[in-house]
Amino acid sequence: MEILTLGEKIRRKRKSLRLTLKDVAGDNVTPAQLSYVESDKCKPSKSLLRYICEKIELDIEYALESESDQARKYCDYFMREYEFYIRRGETEEARAKLEEVEKLSKEYGLDRHMGIVCYKKGKDSLDLNELSTAEYYTYTAMQLFMKLNETNYIAKCYHNLGIIASNRSYYDDAIILFNNALDITQSAHDKDTLFVCDILFNKARVYYYQKNSSACNKTIGYIIDEMMSLEQNKRNAHMICEAALMVSNMEQAEKYIEEAENIYQISGQKEKIEYLNSVRLLLYAKSKRFNDLNQCISKIHIEFINENNIKMAINILEAAKELIESGDYHYANTILNLMEKVEVKQLQGLYKYLKSKLLCTNDKESSINYFISSLEQLDNRDNRNICIEIADYLGSIYKEKKSYSEALHYFKMCAKLYNKDNGLISNIS
Structure with missing residues (x-):
């Protein structure tokens, strides 16, 4: 694809x-003038352009299409291909298409498409639990969308930043960010019910982490x-x-899992049953139902852990x-043995921490x-509390050893992590 x-x-x-300059030239234009037009050294008048287009049978609308308009069309095409590869789980091919969009957006100053690229990169990083990278791209996308007043994407950025804040245990920040996303979404002309549910769901997760069971259950x-x-x-x-x-x-929880399984079966997503088993595993671990836990462990067969099944791994x-x-x-220990072939860097750190x-x-x-190995692999911003715990433990051990x-x-290191301010709200405001 070329932009001309x-x-x-x-x-x-x-x-x-197979026409020469002389063949096209006539009373309206000399061969020399036509050569200047073709080399973009001068811009033809409307009447002259119409004459040239008629002479060479060139569609005038295509001729007038600017380079930036052509770039937008290509960006839209590449974005459709990106979504296609994402649905198929072909992440490398999807990233390549996103890089094409980013390249064209930079070259032709397409702020909206650049914002979409940053948003997608932020979302992909968030799915991989790479929170620092996710924050950088999402914040960059928000700045671009605010400039363009793209309220739909602004709400999505607030939502993703809320998830990042929640994952870092900045619960007050997370609630503010989720409320911002809700305010924008609920005031929209065509409210997206699923997106509203998604925001409220992540808000419920914050209540859960805060042990506010009443607010969590209600939400x-x-x-x-x-x-x-x-x-359905x-x-x-x-x-x-x-x-x-x-x-x-617990009874309500099992009903929810049955409903989810029905949806996966009806939609033909039988591969998601493995993920469903990981949900059951966590549920049984929390409720100490060890017989059910053993049965669930036997149903989980993972050849490797990578970015495609990261939610199951978590x-x-x-x-x-x-x-x-x-x-x-x-x-x-039996459960951790399922995770021996961990490929995602961030999860390797968490796996080694638990080991x-x-x-x-x-x-x-x-x-x-x-x-020590887990501390090296964990991002101390994304897993601050864990890193503090490890640093404190290692300090105490070496103190006992008189090292x-x-x-x-x-x-x-522990003191530095305690004093580090990693809030999001100040950055956004």
Whole structure:
């Protein structure tokens, strides 16, 4: 695909007809003048352009299409291809198309398309739990969309920044950002019910983390009511699964999982059943239903963990974390063995952190190397509390061993993480 100037379009069409400059020239234009037009050294008048287009049978609307308009068309085409590859799970091909859009957007000053590129990159990074990268791209996208007054995308950016804040345990910031997204979305002429449910769902997640079960259950009840008002093929099964993990009533949670399974079966997404099993695994780990837990473990078969099944991997790690914290180390170790082939860098750090927690219960010495390795692989901004815990633990261990320089190194790291201000609201405002 090429983007052509007016002169290039005229020259190519003339040459395809095997006409010379003299053949096209006439009373209205000399060969020399036509050569200047073709080399873009002068712009023809409307009457002259009409004459040239008639002479070489060139569509005048195509001739007048600017380079930036051509770039927009190509960007729209590449974005359709990007969405196609995303649906097929072909992430490398999708990224290549996004790079094409980014290149054209930069070259021709297409702010809206650049905003979409940044938003997509931010969303992809968020899906991979790469929160610092996600924040950078989402914040950049928001600046561009605010300049263009693209309220739909502004709401989406607020929503994603809210998720980032929530994942970093900045719950007050997250609520503010989610409310901003809700205000914009609910005031829109054609309200997107699914997006409203998505925002409210993430708000419910914050209430869950804050242990505000009343607000959490109330919000989830509202979301499910809204979801059930939609046709079944439009319901978000993933959201219903996640809601099952937050409600305090186990019977209600199992009903939600059954509803999600029905949606996956009807929509032909049988590959999602594996993800559903990871939701059940986490649910049984939280409720200490060990017989059900064993059966669920036997149903999960993962050849490798990568960015395509990262949500399932996160559920498995969360289940192991729940069991470690309750002292059920045997089950935690069995679950972590499902995660031996971790490929995503951020999850490698979390996996090694949990392995370290298991090791330090009976073998402190062996756990040290695991803790150090996990600390190197974890982003200390995205996993600040975990990194503080590891640094403090390592400092204490080296202090016991009288390795004071190493102890001081980790205690200083711990203090630095405590004092680091990582809020989002100040950046946005």
